[in-house]
Amino acid sequence: MTKFSPGRLFIYFILILFCAIYLMPLLVMLLTSFKTLPDIRGGNLLSLPEVWVFEAWFKAWGSACTGVTCEGVKGYFWNSFKMAIPAVFISTLIGALNGYVIAHWRFKGSNLFFALMLFGCFIPFQVILLPMAATLGKFGLANTTTGLVFVHVVYGLVFTTLFFRNFYVSVPGELVKAAKLDGAGFFTIFFKIMLPISKPIIMVCIIWQFTQIWNDFLFGVVYSGSDSQPITVALNNLVNTSTGVKEYNVDMAAAIIAALPTLFVYVVAGKYFVRGLTAGSVKG
Structure with a gap:
């Protein structure tokens, strides 16, 4: 079994911490994309969606848009x-x-x-x-x-x-x-x-x-x-x-x-x- 010294554990802790900070915006984006608008306005940025919905993804892509102003990407x-x-x-x-x-x-x-x-x-x-x-x-x-x-x-x-x-x-x-x-x-x-x-x-x-x-x-x-x-x-x-x-x-x-x-x-x-x-x- 591999043993880790306190110094190495501290290095791993710092690396994981910075990795989590770096990935935080991506996590917020991902969670927000699956939330409804009322859920976004009333919830926490890092909270899980109350109801997981995919409508925003279809609308962003252009599959659920009508009219000229919402043609998606x-x-x-x-x-x-x-x-x-x-x-x-x-x-x-x-x-x-x-x-x-x-x-x-x-x-x-x-x-x-x-x-x-x-x-x-x-x-x-x-x-x-x-x-x-x-x-x-x-x-x-x-x-x-x-x-x-x-x-x-x-x-x-x-x-x-x-x-x-x-x-x-x-x-x-x-x-x-x-x-x-x-x-x-x-x-x-x-x-x-x-x-x-x-x-x-x-x-x-x-x-x-x-x-x-x-x-x-x-x-x-x-x-x-x-x-x-x-x-x-x-x-x-x-x-x-x-x-x-x-x-x-x-x-x-x-x-x-x-x-x-x-x-x-x-x-x-x-x-x-x-x-x-x-x-x-x-x-x-």
């Missing part, structure tokens, strides 16, 4: 998927190519190129709003899902390139040189050697990019049209445009629905996240 939910999946795929693939080139195919000015990309990490979103809007207008991509994909790919390339570059630096240069001596070209080395060993950092980029894109509100509200708005914009509209009695249970259910995809990604691929971040920390 269903359509916007799929809009976010249409935006996030191609943006994550494209930015990850191009970032892998960029990181591979910077790490093992040095060219004149490559260090300056990488330094400028690092500088791009510190540019606030607000700075690029007007230039990007003008660019989307010239390309005919304004107020479209394709335009949102383009914006997230451009902004995400900085981070994916940085992740892959740091990972590929740890790959021995002799491996690439040996492949070149055997007659392998640029893309052969990339697809046959580099990508197969890049699973941890690919998962890091997928988690990072998907979370950033799915949770983004600023780009979504600025560059989307009425039929291409992501779920973050819909959630904001649902919370701020309610008429009559404030339906907190519907708001909480919609917020949980909006958070489910990112939660799923972390549960499925989270074990690769720390492994991928530390994979390029030691060379060789």
